[in-house]
Amino acid sequence: MNKKSRGIGKLFQLIGSFFDKWLITPITKIILKIMDFVETNSKSIDRITGNKSILIVVSLILAFGIFFVIDKESSVMIDKYAEILYNQPVTAVYNEELYVVEGLPKTVDITLVGQRRHIFLAKQSPSKGVSVDLTGLKPGNHKVTLKYSQRLKSLDYKLNPSQVTVTIHEKVSDTRNLTVDILHKDNLDKKLYIENVELDRTDVIIKGAEYKLKKVATVKALVDVNNLKNPKAGEITLKDVPLVAYDTNGKVVDVEVVPKTVDAKLTITSPSKEIPIKVVPKGNLAFGKSISYIDTNISKVTVYGEEAAVDKIESLKVEVDVKGLESSKEYHVTLKKPKGITEISAKTITVKVGIDNSTTKEFDNISISTEHLDSRYKVQALSEKDIKVTVVVKGSQENISKLDPSSIHAYINLKNYGVGEHEVPVKVTGDDVKLKYSSKTKKVRIKISEK
Numbered sequence: 415m416n417k418k419s420r421g422i423g424k425l426f427q428l429i430g431s432f433f434d435k436w437l438i439t440p441i442t443k444i445i446l447k448i449m450d451f452v453e454t455n456s457k458s459i460d461r462i463t464g465n466k467s468i469l470i471v472v473s474l475i476l477a478f479g480i481f482f483v484i485d486k487e488s489s490v491m492i493d494k495y496a497e498i499l500y501n502q503p504v505t506a507v508y509n510e511e512l513y514v515v516e517g518l519p520k521t522v523d524i525t526l527v528g529q530r531r532h533i534f535l536a537k538q539s540p541s542k543g544v545s546v547d548l549t550g551l552k553p554g555n556h557k558v559t560l561k562y563s564q565r566l567k568s569l570d571y572k573l574n575p576s577q578v579t580v581t582i583h584e585k586v587s588d589t590r591n592l593t594v595d596i597l598h599k600d601n602l603d604k605k606l607y608i609e610n611v612e613l614d615r616t617d618v619i620i621k622g623a624e625y626k627l628k629k630v631a632t633v634k635a636l637v638d639v640n641n642l643k644n645p646k647a648g649e650i651t652l653k654d655v656p657l658v659a660y661d662t663n664g665k666v667v668d669v670e671v672v673p674k675t676v677d678a679k680l681t682i683t684s685p686s687k688e689i690p691i692k693v694v695p696k697g698n699l700a701f702g703k704s705i706s707y708i709d710t711n712i713s714k715v716t717v718y719g720e721e722a723a724v725d726k727i728e729s730l731k732v733e734v735d736v737k738g739l740e741s742s743k744e745y746h747v748t749l750k751k752p753k754g755i756t757e758i759s760a761k762t763i764t765v766k767v768g769i770d771n772s773t774t775k776e777f778d779n780i781s782i783s784t785e786h787l788d789s790r791y792k793v794q795a796l797s798e799k800d801i802k803v804t805v806v807v808k809g810s811q812e813n814i815s816k817l818d819p820s821s822i823h824a825y826i827n828l829k830n831y832g833v834g835e836h837e838v839p840v841k842v843t844g845d846d847v848k849l850k851y852s853s854k855t856k857k858v859r860i861k862i863s864e865k
Contacts, residue, residue, distance in 0.1 A: 497533050499524040504560065508548035508582075514623045515548060517580040524562055528569040536566045544573065553582045583623035588630075591617050592657070592676070595634040602639045604757030605718045606647065610681040611637055613655075618676075620659055622669035630669060631662045637678050647684045653677050685721040690714050692729040693765055694847055697737025699772075705736070705848040706770035706810040715749070716759040723754025730758070734765050742768045770810040777805045777819045782840065782858060786829035791862050793828065796835065800858035805842050809849035821845040824853060826860070835861045 501521040508515060522544055526533050542563035548556070557579050562571050594611045602608070613635055620630055635655045642650060654675040659667045693708045715730055730752070734745045745765040749758050779802045784793055795801045805822050807814055826838040837859050842851040 495530050495533065496525055496527045499526065499537075502544050502562075505543060505545045506548055507545060508551070510585075512585055513548075513553070514583045514585045515580055516583065516623070517578060518546065519575065519578060522560060523574045525572040525574070526569050527571070528566075532566055532568045536564055536569055539566070546578075548580070548582070551582055553584050555579055555581050583625075585621055586624045586627060587619050587621045588627050589617050590620055590630060590633045590659075593632055593634050594678070595636055597636055597638040598640045602642075602645060605684050605686070606645060606682050607685060607718070607720055607756065608639075608680055609683045609721065611635075612679045612681075614677040614679075615673075618657060619672040620669045621672065626667055626669050629661045629667050630659045633657055633659045633671060635676055635678060637680070642680070645682060647682050650680045650682060651677060652680060683721065684718060685724040686716050686718045687724050687727065688714050688716045689727060690729050691732055691763065692847075693732050693734060695736045695767065696733050697735055697739075699736055699769065700738055700740040702772050703740060703769050704772035704809045704813075704850070705767060706812065707766075707768040708848060709766040709768075711764040712760055717752075717755050718757040719751075719755035723752070727752060727755065732763065732765065734767065736767060739767070739769060742766070770812075772808055773811050773814060774806055774808045775814045775817075776854070777807060777817075777822060778802075780805045780819070780822050780824045780842075780853075783823070783825045785825050785827050787831075787862075788828075790864060791833065792865050793860050793862050796859040796861055799855070800860060803840055803842075803853045803855040803858070806852050806854060807844070807849050808852075809846075813846060813848050817844075817846060817849065822851060826858065828860075828862070831862055833862050833864060835859065 500523050502524050503521055504519055506515055506518055524544070526536060528536075544560055544562050546558050546560050548558065551558075557577060559577050560573050560575070562573060564571060592613055592615065594613065596608060596611070599608070618633055620627060620633065635657055637652060637655055639645070641652060655678045656675055657671045657673070659669050659671060661667050691710055691713055693710060695705060695708070699705070710732075717724060717727060717730065730749065732747055732749065734747060736743075743766075745767065746762060747765055748762050749760060751758060781802050782795075782800075787793055803824050805824060807817060807822070822842065822844050824840060824842045826840060828838065831838070837857045839857050840853040840855055842853050844851045
């Protein structure tokens with residue numbers, strides 16, 4: 415332990431001796447010489463410092479010296495100026511007919527370092543941009559270096575990223591059928607309907623990596639209604655309709671579609687029909703009350719839409735809630751579009767419902783019909799009382815007095831009934847919605863057998 419302590423002591427003595435010999439002693443000697451010089455020539459120094467001309471010259475020398483130092487420092491700062499060029503496109507050189515490249519960024523950021531004027535010139539002068547040469551690389555994964563082509567050699571640059579790993583696949587092709595997807599359909603005039611879309615070709619070729627082609631479930635021609643100028647009934651040709659490939663989840667698959675666009679001929683029609691409005695009251699009135707009249711400010715409307723839907727519709731049902739109603743009331747109802755109908759000539763209607771005291775009347779011998787019986791079966795009543803029923807009609811005295819018994823419809827619904835004897839509920843309806851209908855016989859017995 416004592417030996418180590420003595421060794422460390424000697425080491426510090428040597429270091430102290432080195433600094434004393436080569437640093438402290440020389441500096442001390444220089445300071446002493448300067449002090450001796452000043453004491454010896456104090457009168458001369460006072461005479462020089464008192465001379466204005468000499469002071470001016472010294473001041474100029476110091477000013478030039480300071481200017482030189484500052485100018486040198488500013489030049490250093492200028493040389494260290496940097497600017498970032500964001501989102502610079504990357505170009506890859508390879509055989510695009512044979513290969514597909516994945517993992518290559520579309521853009522990179524470039525940091526330019528140098529003097530401001532050089533960076534300004536670099537931004538103004540043409541450049542080949544960022545590129546990567548993949549020529550000669552075979553299918554597989556490869557780590558490649560991106561290069562920036564800049565004519566000014568006085569600049570330094572840094573790419574972010576500068577190296578990337580790319581995957582090269584062999585390009586394969588396949589043929590797929592085309593389908594049509596209509597975009598922004600709701601923006602079309604509601605009185606118009608796109609009846610048919612005919613493309614100038616029925617199939618296309620898709621190219622890309624084999625695993626991506628397997629993902630393609632459909633290729634669609636995207637017909638955008640917003641690209642139609644002043645659409646009207648007739649035929650319209652829409653050019654350069656883009657084609658897009660989708661997977662089973664509706665996500666875009668990045669493959670090459672050949673051709674990229676097609677032409678589409680649209681057949682636009684304006685199917686319409688004038689139909690009556692049928693008001694249907696919903697709910698039970700207050701006790702002892704019935705509807706005496708139902709008036710509307712308009713009795714008919716014109717509907718537009720798909721041709722099949724327009725042909726099928728016979729009337730427009732409008733429901734009004736009369737639950738608990740004791741006196742006459744006026745309703746403002748917004749018309750709802752049935753399925754397949756795109757436009758109605760009126761948006762709202764006014765419905766007036768009149769209320770009167772209620773009375774009842776019985777109508778005998780109303781025949782029972784059957785509905786929804788399976789075509790394989792036939793049905794027969796088990797007794798005479800199961801063939802006809804007495805119907806009780808409730809309403810105002812005036813409306814009941816006008817009622818035609820032939821407008822009363824009693825029936826049984828045989829949907830889901832099979833072979834055998836059954837007891838089935840009797841249902842009753844009538845043409846006059848202001849009246850309430852019910853059967854005194856609630857159920858009848860029938861027998862179903864095979865034909």
